[in-house]
Amino acid sequence: MEKSYQRLLENNKAWALSKKTIEPSFFENLAKGQSPEYLWIGCSDSRVPADQITGTNPGEIFVHRNIANMVVHTDMNLLSVLSYAVEVLKVKHIIVCGHYGCGGVIAAMGNKQFGLIDNWLRHIKDVYRIHSNELEAIKDENERVRRFIELNVMEQVGDLGKTSIVQNAWKNNQPLHIHGWVYDLKDGILKDLNVNFTSPKDLPAVYQFETNKIYE
Ligand code: CO
Helix, strand or coil: CCCCCHHHHHHHHHHHHHHHHHCCCHHHHHHCCCCCCEEEEEECCCCCCHHHHHCCCCCCEEEEEECCCCCCCCCHHHHHHHHHHHHHCCCCEEEEEEECCCHHHHHHHCCCCCCCCHHHHHHHHHHHHHCHHHHHCCCCHHHHHHHHHHHHHHHHHHHHHCCHHHHHHHHCCCCCEEEEEEECCCCCCEEECCCCECCHHHCCHHHCCCCCCCCC
16 A cells, blocks of 8 residues: 555654744744634535634644534534633634535535434534525525535534533633634635624523523
């Protein structure tokens, strides 16, 4: 078997050397700790690397990625990342970033079986159901997919706001903004969907927790 992965290890050596050449204490400084300002929740798609498309350096973005950038509130992985980012690192911004042409969202729109992943795609089908009137009114299929991708990001932004982690941060007056963006694979540009959540008041009443004390 061709050892194509060797290229990655070689690239790594060259990268580390170039970083050290430009800034001799680069790794020493990073090894001391991290205090990123941003949490990125993006798609696992190999074409949407959080740091490259935002021109950020190691240490700047805390990252969670899964298929179709979902915020599933029974996902222990997502919740652990969110809890650590908000409660310990105290990130100031959470960015949910989707991307046009997202295979997960496209699969969720159809009726084919894909196996285990169907259980993950179910969460995206729920988003379709919530917005089915708007989506089915769009005749052009490409346009409908693009809108579905945007609506999915908006729903995930809302789902972050529904978590006790985010609501407790807001109650404690911790500055925390949640944003929804979509990346276009065709031109490399990020679009801000302007769904900025900064307070529980932005949520339907039934999701607003009264207190951050569980037993009271
Ligand atoms: Co995707």
